[in-house]
Amino acid sequence: MGNSTRSRRHAMSLFRLKTTECKVGVVGLYNAGKTVLLTSLINHLQDHDPDRFPLGSKETHIRKFTVRSPDRDWAAFNYPGHRDALVNAGKWPSKTTDRSQFVCQFQRSDWTFSDCMLKLYDLPGERIADAGMVGRDFTGWSEKMLALLVNDTAYRTCSAPFLDAIKKPGVTAAELLYAYKLSLANLILNFKPLISPSTFLLDLHGTPARPDTPENLAKSRFSGADAENEFCPLPADLRVRGSEMFDAFSFRYDRYVERVVEPTILAFRSCTALIVLVDVTMLLAGGVGMYDDNRQIIRDLFDVLSPGENKVFGPIARGLSKVLLPHQWRPGWITRVAFAAPKMDLVHPSDRDRMLMLLRRMAERYAADRDGLKYDFFNLSSVVSTRAMPSEAGTRLLVGTPLRDADGRKIPPGAEQRFTVSELPDDWPMTWSPGTYSFPEVYPRMPARKDYPPDQVNVDRLATFVIE
Numbered sequence: 001m002g003n004s005t006r007s008r009r010h011a012m013s014l015f016r017l018k019t020t021e022c023k024v025g026v027v028g029l030y031n032a033g034k035t036v037l038l039t040s041l042i043n044h045l046q047d048h049d050p051d052r053f054p055l056g057s058k059e060t061h062i063r064k065f066t067v068r069s070p071d072r073d074w075a076a077f078n079y080p081g082h083r084d085a086l087v088n089a090g091k092w093p094s095k096t097t098d099r100s101q102f103v104c105q106f107q108r109s110d111w112t113f114s115d116c117m118l119k120l121y122d123l124p125g126e127r128i129a130d131a132g133m134v135g136r137d138f139t140g141w142s143e144k145m146l147a148l149l150v151n152d153t154a155y156r157t158c159s160a161p162f163l164d165a166i167k168k169p170g171v172t173a174a175e176l177l178y179a180y181k182l183s184l185a186n187l188i189l190n191f192k193p194l195i196s197p198s199t200f201l202l203d204l205h206g207t208p209a210r211p212d213t214p215e216n217l218a219k220s221r222f223s224g225a226d227a228e229n230e231f232c233p234l235p236a237d238l239r240v241r242g243s244e245m246f247d248a249f250s251f252r253y254d255r256y257v258e259r260v261v262e263p264t265i266l267a268f269r270s271c272t273a274l275i276v277l278v279d280v281t282m283l284l285a286g287g288v289g290m291y292d293d294n295r296q297i298i299r300d301l302f303d304v305l306s307p308g309e310n311k312v313f314g315p316i317a318r319g320l321s322k323v324l325l326p327h328q329w330r331p332g333w334i335t336r337v338a339f340a341a342p343k344m345d346l347v348h349p350s351d352r353d354r355m356l357m358l359l360r361r362m363a364e365r366y367a368a369d370r371d372g373l374k375y376d377f378f379n380l381s382s383v384v385s386t387r388a389m390p391s392e393a394g395t396r397l398l399v400g401t402p403l404r405d406a407d408g409r410k411i412p413p414g415a416e417q418r419f420t421v422s423e424l425p426d427d428w429p430m431t432w433s434p435g436t437y438s439f440p441e442v443y444p445r446m447p448a449r450k451d452y453p454p455d456q457v458n459v460d461r462l463a464t465f466v467i468e
Contacts, residue, residue, distance in 0.1 A: 019105070020114045024466045025271040025334075027301065028125040032277035033342040033382060036444070038120055039082045040382040041463060042102060043453035045118075053453065053460045055467070061109040068103040068117075073263065077102035077122055086383065086446035086454075099123055099264050118467060121271060123264055126202040128297050129194050130261045131304045138250040142233035145196060149183075149233075154289050155194075158186035166235050173245045178218055180232035185209075185217035191286060191434075193293050197224050197231070197256060204260070225256055269305055273336040273466035276301070280341045280358050280379075284422070284437035291362070291428065298363055307334035308370035337375040338465050339363045344457055345381040346439040348396035349388050351424035355379045361428060376465055380458035385445045389418060396421045400442035413443050 028034035044053040048062040055062065070076045077100040102120040133141050149159040156163065165171055165179035184200045188209055195201040200221045202208050209221055224230040231249040239246050268274065276298065283291045341359040344352055356379045367375035389397035399418050405411050422437040446454050 018114045019117050020111070021117045021119065022273065022467050023119045023121070023271040024273045024275060025121040025123065025268040026275045026277070027123055027128060027268070028277045031282065032125065032279040034122060034125070034277050035082055036086070037277065037342060037382040037459065038077060038102065038122060039079060039086065040454055040456055040459055041120075042079050042104070043083065044456065044459065045104065045106065045463075047451040047453055053456070055108065055460065056110060056464045059109070063107050064115070065104060065106040068105055070101040070103055071119070074099065074101040076100060077120065083446065083450065086444050087448050099127070116467065121267060123268060124202055126195065126198045127261070127264055128301055129196045130198045131265060131297075131300045132196070133257050133261050134265050134304045138231075138253040139239055141253065142235070142239065145233040146235060148194065154190065154192065155187065158190055158192065159183040162232070166238070173248070177223055177230050177232055181218035181221060181223050182214050184223065185214035185221070188217065189214065191290065193290070193297065199225060199260065224252055225259060229255060231256070265304055269333070271334050273338065274305070274307060274334050275338045275340055275462065275466060276363070277340050277342055278359055278363060279343060280355050281343050281346050281439040284424070285434065285439060287434035287436070288429070288431050295362060298366055302366045302370070305334060307337055308373035335372065335374060336466055336468070337367055337373060338462055339367070339375065339377045340462055341379045342382060343439070344379045345384050345386045346398070346421060346442070347424065348391070348398065348421055350391060350396065352379055354424040354426060357426070358424065358428060378458050378462050380456070380462060382454070382456055382459055383444045383446055384455040384457060385442050394423070396423055403441040403443055
């Protein structure tokens with residue numbers, strides 16, 4: 001390193017007058033790989049190599065990277081454990097079990113007068129299904145859920161036990177709760193993501209629902225915070241104020257919103273940027289119903305978080321707060337949204353532009369409707385784990401270490417194999433069935449050396465956009 005470069009960095013450090021706080025929320029939709037994204041991003045920031053991870057440009061260097069404690073009431077994101085799992089367990093990190101936060105502070109060579117306090121928020125994707133509770137009382141939520149269950153064929157079929165139970169004269173609260181939980185179990189087993197209360201799918205202790213019979217799931221899971229605080233939607237004829245069932249369910253619902261939903265949603269509202277992961281490969285593989293469900297979740301999320309700002313006064317207010325207030329006192333609101341399609345390495349290079357276009361077609365209208373919101377679209381691979389082969393007669397060939405056999409059973413890591421992936425369409429089809437498209441899972445390629453981050457594609461561009 002030349003003397004002039006060292007001198008510039010020393011001078012840069014002397015003039016740090018303030019701390020710029022960047023609060024980035026990461027929202028994963030249906031097992032979209034946000035934990036892997038966060039693990040890769042943290043590794044690249046902590047062990048920064050501008051040639052492999054240009055933050056804005058290859059001239060930008062990171063120094064004095066320090067991990068800080070998470071905010072009160074937030075669990076620390078387990079970066080060491082997740083990286084170790086990628087290297088040694090031969091599998092992707094386990095599903096996010098509760099909301100968590102990673103806080104770090106560092107200096108950027110392209111920021112002259114401030115250093116960066118970066119807070120990364122990891123929200124379990126399961127909780128997004130509860131976003132529609134914010135701003136709704138128990139009656140409003142009941143009407144919203146019943147409309148979904150009645151008006152969608154797939155949900156109506158899965159929810160037949162509950163829809164039959166609410167028509168039964170003199171039905172008891174216990175009977176309704178069991179029928180509703182049986183219906184939620186059917187939804188889980190049919191890969192439907194709108195499970196609310198979401199604690200039925202992922203409880204407050206971080207235990208996810210395991211594959212089982214609907215009856216066993218209904219008996220072992222909770223439709224609420226715990227066994228004493230269960231509730232379910234009620235039809236109009238059972239929503240009688242003063243009745244024991246309505247008053248009990250309303251009270252438990254309000255407590256659930258206050259205890260489970262609002263703390264997470266309010267934390268995301270205070271972020272400066274939001275990363276919305278949309279697994280295009282999963283939506284294509286899962287069929288049109290999964291596409292519709294995830295699109296509705298994005299819509300609900302935007303309605304609740306309300307990103308954007310006044311085009312004139314918003315930037316002025318943010319600028320003044322950066323100058324006049326300590327970083328921990330500055331107000332936050334979402335002014336940037338990055339839509340990201342992960343697992344790009346499961347798509348053949350011939351189709352990766354289509355992958356980005358599909359993401360844009362699905363999500364852009366929700367961002368475009370928001371004033372003062374900057375947004376962009378990214379297709380990315382957090383840990384590149386395949387390589388492409390030349391296409392032969394139109395087939396898409398990749399090479400990687402398969403995670404499952406032809407019957408879908410998980411297999412131990414073995415030798416690399418060639419496998420075929422589907423060609424992506426130019427646009428979302430008008431209809432398609434589960435299994436029409438296939439993108440086989442592979443084992444990750446995470447370097448064992450802890451200070452050598454994994455190969456990535458476009459995670460650097462994503463970081464450049466949200467860390468500002």
